[in-house]
Amino acid sequence: MSLTALYDLPAPAKLNLFLHVVGRRPDGYHLLQSVFVLIDWMDTLHVELRPAGQISRSDLGAALPADDLCLRAARALQAASGCRLGAHIAIDKQVPWGAGLGGGSSDAATTLLALNRLWGLNWPRSRLLALGLQLGADVPFFIGGRDAWVEGIGEQITPIDLPAASYLVLKPPVAIPTQAIFSSPLLSRDTALTTIAVFLADKQRFDKNDLQAAAAAYSPEVSQALKLLEQHVGSGRMSGSGSAVFAEAGNHPGAEDGFADPRQVLATLPVGWIGRLCRSLEAHPLVDWASD
Template structure:
């Protein structure tokens, strides 16, 4: 098998995000629930006759050498060589990019995770899910979640994951038109860094409400992002008319949950034209897992 096409790299939402401390090395200790949604980038992989890793499409603002996809594949290529004593074939990667950068949706990390899953399959590298998670962590704290591939209660810097039941609902997501750099949020002096720790049972006993009631917890990064990037505050205020609107990740995207696709469609239709908005459904499982299982049956 030399190709694997139409590979999804879905977005995530942080249903809540608390900062509960800071490590000696400066990294913040977090608690969050990560939820996959069915809005996704799409990647296509083709083995090469040499050993190069080549991104064949342009991604505005992201040089290929800095792209997490390329960096992740090179790490896996090196691990393959360490285990097998030779390099695997190179790979051409084409990217259909729709997830915004600096949006808090994890797009770059999701692309890298999908690349690791695809290459592990094409190369028959044999790495387990846990081994892929450990390989990807140095590149980005969100990558292990996308490899974990299901709704997860996350702790540490985001790498300690436990499966948790998530809501079955639709989301309206607004892109406020700004890219929020994560370091700017975490370095802010007024960032809340001492939220009280919670446990999975706290979340599980009060799954995020999807009407006009408040969901569980909050996003501790939101106040800073709203102050530094007023469009985020404007989008939250507008969407809050329909329910519990909040920011995902370190921003900038804002979301609100709804019980039905019809409700989500109605809200999307009313979003002011200065913003990009779309609907998405919650996913209980990463779609790449099914794709690779089906591929294995075919083979």
């Protein structure tokens, strides 16, 4: 029996445990070193085959821009593969955008994984990764599907095993355009290169996001969010180019370290803020959908 639809496909968000800007390419893109972790805050996609080649989308959750990353991913795969089939993608958008959580990139990655299967293309992961990079610097990580040490502009991915963790994630009511942060005069681009071995030997020391100062200057809500975390759970840092900030939640059970239970922070958030207690994922639930 041929495959005509794929339902309830997860598109999980990510956190950058740290993010160093270590240089700049001649085309202006920034060279990074970062550890990306998948979390259980996710969008859900339903992808149906359309025989006549048309590609369309409908929004089940928050409304997306007309030409969103799912549509762009589907069209890019159709063009690159020469496939004559089409698809309808219904998306339940739950991950906020302009948050540094990579939600749009994850939607694009999930679309590529789904259509690779639905259209019977059987592209290897390496080919999907290269196409994904054309859609956004974060897309290859989500196609890789595992927590990773990430370098280059996002295309050099080395999977790493990290212990399971819980995170308190706060999203202030502001969306930050990534490009505005990378072009900020406040951005330092010369953090010294490090290695996975150094990171693994002393993870706690890696808590710096080089994009944070520029994002805090762009949006006072980022500073406010970091202050909230500092007051309630001791420390916090930003993910990606913001505006979401996070702290490890597992180490703050309450009274004994003098900080509140993270759930109490969620109960006292200002109007318009979103907060979630998230767990890390072992892998993208569709990680096996691409062969190496």
